[in-house]
Amino acid sequence: MFDHVKFGVSDFAASKNFYLKALAPLGVTAGAEGEPSYGIELVIKGQITSLCLFETAEKPAHLHLAFMAQNRQQVDAFYREALEAGAKDNGPPGLRPKYHAHYYAAFVIDPDGHNIEAVCHAPQA
Template sequence: MFDHVKFGVRDFAASKAFYLEALKPLGVAVIAEGPPAYGVELSPEGKASLCLYQSEEKPAHLHLAFTAENRQQVDAFYRAALEAGGKDNGGPGLRPHYHANYYAAFVIDPDGHNIEVVCHMPAA
């Protein structure tokens, strides 16, 4: 649906490290980078990208949801995000109040943003 999302972060190095590790299970890597004021673009090859840049402004809280191809990627994201310093905001599991196959996990990133990875497919 989107080409890229760009938002400011308080600690560029910490946020870059967090997103690289947390989203590694989804195939995300650095595809472009400049100085912290310009930022870094992270993406799975050929897909929409997430761009972060250093900001002195306190950013408003965001809810970013990334698509997983399967439930194992959701589980791997959750583990990687916690190991990268994220805080639990809802472990991997079904959220049937959204729909029967909504399998997601949520973490809070270094700036307090709610980061979700969701798989809409039934279990394999």
């Protein structure tokens, strides 16, 4: 559905570090980058969609961003890396059967207070 999503962050260096580290287990790497006011494009090699961050003085509204994981091990790795990068726990890896029987996710709060999730919809292999 989306080509890219771009949103402002209060501390570009901290957010860039957080997202690159937390999303690395999902295959996300740095793409095009400019000055902090332009930002950085975060991509998965071979895909055309991207997440773009840029520094702003505006207080952005809190977002809930859910990233697709291919397996539960990626969800676990996302959670570990996100916490190491300074995120706050908002729900450890585990099944969320209230959504559906195989909904395996982890939630963290990023440096700007956004609720960031990694989710795998596949049954355990």
